Amino acid sequence: MSVQTLSLTQFKQIAFNRDAYIYYMFLGVLFFFAIILHDTAFLTVSNFMNIVKQTAPLTIMAVGLTFALAVGHIDLSIGSVVALSALVGALLLQYTGIPLAVAGALLVGITVGLINGFLIERLQVSSLLITLGTMGIITGIARQLTNLESVPIINQDFTYLFGAGKVFGLPILLIWTLVIGGLAYIVLNKLAAGRHLLAVGGSPAASRAMGIKVTRVRIYALLASSTAAALAGLLYAGRLHGARYTLGEADLLTVIAAVAIGGTSLFGGRACIIGAILGSWLMGMINNGLILSGFSTNEQMIARGIILIMAVAIGVKELKNG
Amino acid sequence: MVRTALDQPALELSSIKKSFGGVHALKDVSFKINKGEVVGLLGDNGAGKSTLVKCIAGIHAPDGGDIKVNGNNVIITSPEDARAVGIETVYQDLAKIPEFNIVQNLFLNREIKHPNPILGWLGWLDSKTMIKRAKKSLNRLNTRIPSYNEQIHNLSGGQRQAIAIARAVNWGADIVIMDEPTAALGVEQSAQVNDLIKVISSQGVAVLLISHNMQHVVETCDRAVVLYQGRSVADVAVADVTKEDLVGLITGATDAAA
Numbered sequence: 001m002s003v004q005t006l007s008l009t010q011f012k013q014i015a016f017n018r019d020a021y022i023y024y025m026f027l028g029v030l031f032f033f034a035i036i037l038h039d040t041a042f043l044t045v046s047n048f049m050n051i052v053k054q055t056a057p058l059t060i061m062a063v064g065l066t067f068a069l070a071v072g073h074i075d076l077s078i079g080s081v082v083a084l085s086a087l088v089g090a091l092l093l094q095y096t097g098i099p100l101a102v103a104g105a106l107l108v109g110i111t112v113g114l115i116n117g118f119l120i121e122r123l124q125v126s127s128l129l130i131t132l133g134t135m136g137i138i139t140g141i142a143r144q145l146t147n148l149e150s151v152p153i154i155n156q157d158f159t160y161l162f163g164a165g166k167v168f169g170l171p172i173l174l175i176w177t178l179v180i181g182g183l184a185y186i187v188l189n190k191l192a193a194g195r196h197l198l199a200v201g202g203s204p205a206a207s208r209a210m211g212i213k214v215t216r217v218r219i220y221a222l223l224a225s226s227t228a229a230a231l232a233g234l235l236y237a238g239r240l241h242g243a244r245y246t247l248g249e250a251d252l253l254t255v256i257a258a259v260a261i262g263g264t265s266l267f268g269g270r271a272c273i274i275g276a277i278l279g280s281w282l283m284g285m286i287n288n289g290l291i292l293s294g295f296s297t298n299e300q301m302i303a304r305g306i307i308l309i310m311a312v313a314i315g316v317k318e319l320k321n322g
Numbered sequence: 323m324v325r326t327a328l329d330q331p332a333l334e335l336s337s338i339k340k341s342f343g344g345v346h347a348l349k350d351v352s353f354k355i356n357k358g359e360v361v362g363l364l365g366d367n368g369a370g371k372s373t374l375v376k377c378i379a380g381i382h383a384p385d386g387g388d389i390k391v392n393g394n395n396v397i398i399t400s401p402e403d404a405r406a407v408g409i410e411t412v413y414q415d416l417a418k419i420p421e422f423n424i425v426q427n428l429f430l431n432r433e434i435k436h437p438n439p440i441l442g443w444l445g446w447l448d449s450k451t452m453i454k455r456a457k458k459s460l461n462r463l464n465t466r467i468p469s470y471n472e473q474i475h476n477l478s479g480g481q482r483q484a485i486a487i488a489r490a491v492n493w494g495a496d497i498v499i500m501d502e503p504t505a506a507l508g509v510e511q512s513a514q515v516n517d518l519i520k521v522i523s524s525q526g527v528a529v530l531l532i533s534h535n536m537q538h539v540v541e542t543c544d545r546a547v548v549l550y551q552g553r554s555v556a557d558v559a560v561a562d563v564t565k566e567d568l569v570g571l572i573t574g575a576t577d578a579a580a
Binding site: 190191193195196198202203206207210212269 | 401402405411413418419420421422426430431433435444445446447
């Protein structure tokens with residue numbers, strides 16, 4: 001093998017690696033909007049900080065969903081967990097301090113995750129159907145809880161911690177994104193736990209033969225996904241100074257598209273946290289660009305749907321070739 | 323009966339029985355494998371080969387009989403038990419994660435953790451050590467691998483089988499059970515696997531080889547144990563018999579007592 005062909009193969013491996021698509025898309029969309037919107041505020045630091053702040057809950061949801069997808073499950077209940085966790089947190093803040101309110105909100109996520117996990121494993125039904133069911137139940141509970149009323153949050157410390165705060169001049173929502181993203185990256189890429197998650201997604205039979213406790217690993221993955229969604233609910237509540245049953249309602253499509261475009265397989269065994277974060281920033285950037293270009297919310301939804309189908313198409317093509 | 327030089331039994335089975343409802347899959351199976359010996363387990367479909375393998379590997383618990391490993395009685399009720407006493411099974415379906423690379427597969431669920439106690443407790447992986455050990459163990463088996471970062475699904479069947487065998491030996495197994503290791507392989511790759519079996523048996527590992535391929539058994543095994551309707555009916559040195567004799571024993575045409 002000559003040196004030239006070797007370097008060409010290596011180049012192909014790097015350039016056409018599935019994980020790399022997200023970087024091209026990111027840069028492509030950035031250039032596209034930078035040119036189209038050159039006479040607006042699109043290409044400014046403050047606009048990008050806005051995008052990061054607005055997408056922080058989505059990014060956290062995307063990071064959590066990556067865990068569920070890594071083991072080969074999907075979690076459709078995350079949007080409804082966002083609403084219920086935000087409402088529970090906001091209601092608790094009326095009676096108690098931040099620690100208990102946060103614990104209560106996160107407990108919503110933990111409970112839903114465990115219920116999802118146990119039902120999927122016990123009934124051996126696809127996660128798509130079980131989480132579709134729990135999504136309906138939790139949405140109903142969230143609507144019932146306050147009779148569709150919003151719950152305002154006046155606790156300044158809470159809105160600082162989960163919304164408007166700054167640390168070293170950086171928005172606290174960016175810090176949240178980086179901390180949660182960093183932890184997830186370490187778990188998935190550096191720890192034995194992440195290795196086992198991906199193994200279970202890649203081949204449950206082989207994992208079982210090697211002594212991995214497949215059921216337990218899958219339950220942990222769903223737990224991570226829904227606890228992250230509960231944290232996302234707190235971030236929404238902090239930024240918006242209140243909670244409402246509609247929070248997270250329209251996020252599911254965006255989050256799945258973000259994770260899929262970021263290189264995580266929708267069929268398990270392959271996960272990319274950096275891709276999920278960049279993917280959700282990309283979705284935020286597209287939204288922002290479309291708004292600045294004067295497109296309506298409806299048109300943005302159409303754009304998100306197209307992006308999801310494109311991302312899945314790339315994934316399926318890879319699966320067939322692989 | 324011909325004995326190998328290392329006449330120390332690694333695995334001894336006596337009167338193993340297993341039934342499922344009214345079906346007596348194993349009625350009376352007894353034989354032993356010495357250290358460094360390759361024993362072929364033969365039998366027609368339904369003779370009880372898979373059931374026996376599952377009893378030894380801890381997937382089924384036998385209803386009766388004794389299993390001795392290195393002279394000690396052991397009770398095996400789970401795959402973990404089997405592993406703990408040094409029995410590893412190389413599965414027919416090449417139980418591996420296609421998305422993982424060679425090193426990740428070799429150390430699946432036996433990852434080497436970081437030497438720092440806190441990081442180790444967290445389960446932080448020591449990738450460098452794992453790559454180093456993977457190279458060492460594959461070198462020991464004379465297996466050449468294009469790149470340790472290669473994903474398993476890019477490897478040939480023979481190379482995958484080599485990884486599976488390396489994984490078993492790597493984990494310090496004294497007894498390796500192989501279920502049809504060459505079933506899905508071409509001639510050349512089967513020969514590679516045969517060589518590999520000889521290499522590990524020369525290192526003192528006892529090998530139980532389940533195979534339909536008579537040629538493979540004759541080439542690789544020291545002895546052959548034949549199961550017929552749930553009983554071990556023959557235990558012969560391969561050098562003493564012809565392929566036709568073995569076929570006769572498998573089909574029940576030859577009287578086993580002879």
